[in-house]
Amino acid sequence: MQKPLFSILITTKNRIEELQFTLQKINNLLQREDVECIVFDDGSTDKTSEFVLKNYPKIKLYRNEKSKGLIFCRNKMLGITQAKFAISLDDDAHFVSENPLEEIEKAFTTNPNCGVLAFRIFWSKQPLLATHTNQQQKRVQGFVGCGHAWRLESWKKTPNYPEWFVFYGEEEFAAYELFKKDIEIQYTPQILIQHRVEVATRKHQPDYTARLRRSLRAGWFLYFMFFPWQSIPKKILYSMYMQIKIKVIKGDYKAALALGLAIFDVFIYFPKLMRNSNRFSSVEMNKFLSLPETPIYWKPQNE
Incomplete structure (x- = not known):
């Protein structure tokens, strides 16, 4: 065939x-x-x-x-x-x-x-x-x-x-x-x-906390697996800061729970992250970041 x-x-x-x-x-x-x-x-x-x-x-x-x-x-x-x-x-x-x-x-x-x-x-x-x-x-x-x-x-x-x-x-x-x-x-x-x-309705869905937890931890997992060591603390701290700024301090306590659980996940999975790492050099990282970001959302009025 x-x-x-x-x-x-x-x-x-x-x-x-x-x-x-x-x-x-x-x-x-x-x-x-x-x-x-x-x-x-x-x-x-x-x-x-x-x-x-x-x-x-x-x-x-x-x-x-x-x-x-x-x-x-x-x-x-x-x-x-x-x-x-x-x-x-x-x-x-x-x-x-x-x-x-x-x-x-x-x-x-x-x-x-x-x-x-x-x-x-x-x-x-x-x-x-x-x-x-x-x-x-x-x-x-x-x-x-x-x-x-x-x-x-x-x-x-x-x-x-x-x-x-x-x-x-x-x-x-x-x-x-x-x-x-x-x-x-x-x-x-x-x-x-x-x-x-x-997308706007996802905040009100039952799996909101689980989705946010997995989204946050996935980003942090990838930092530890691929990013140069010197850039990781700044990346993670900025990610936490933005979640607190735009969600937690506005009363989104589900986001606070997701944030805490994602931090816990990083500690639990840390040995696995190290075993599966394929780290960029600083030169490679800069070259990758010079590419246009991934287009995610398109709307006709954006044209």
Whole structure:
């Protein structure tokens, strides 16, 4: 059997309605002979697997009976696929731009030293009425998990995402490892996805403290693993200061709890951070930081 050119990788857990919407939106891509789709059901209890098996027989379905986490699933899917290009989509994200696969192939072909494409991302549950952008493709520091594409050849040259991060930080980890190997990440605004999330509402969701804890600790983990020693104290202290300034002193006590738990995590994981470090020299760090920052949020009015 001929290997697929593209593989669309989706991890999901107990979000069957979001997954249904995403699969419907990309259904035209799933019908192509050069495309495979892998869905990893990470221990859902809402009959996600049954839905996929019944309605999308061409999809390669994998399942954890007990949840093992987003990063575990992404590592597994990237290890399973034999495609040349692997496209990572969240279960609540879909393509908006036309001909995204052709644009992905073109971007990789014209940039042979590129290992990852970072897509342009519109974050909202509301319909996107204007899609035009004046942004140009360029090399950047990193990429966002909800929408990007790997050249599988480059993935195989880097360590797997660190599953012990649990959630957050794995893309930055990969970005640092890619930079160490002089493999580029290209921001491709011609490839637009909509991530159906209202970021402002996350503060009021039950997992707010857990998300903030993991986000903070992931950043600090990466400092200890990759940054020159002399820069780490300043980086961490500034991070703490900003959390206290913009959240804690304004009465966000969940943020205070998350801050304390993240500090605790650094102490617990410190030996592991040292064992897995791949530290930049000061010259390497300055060169990396001279690249444009990772574009995360795009809105038409920003043009």
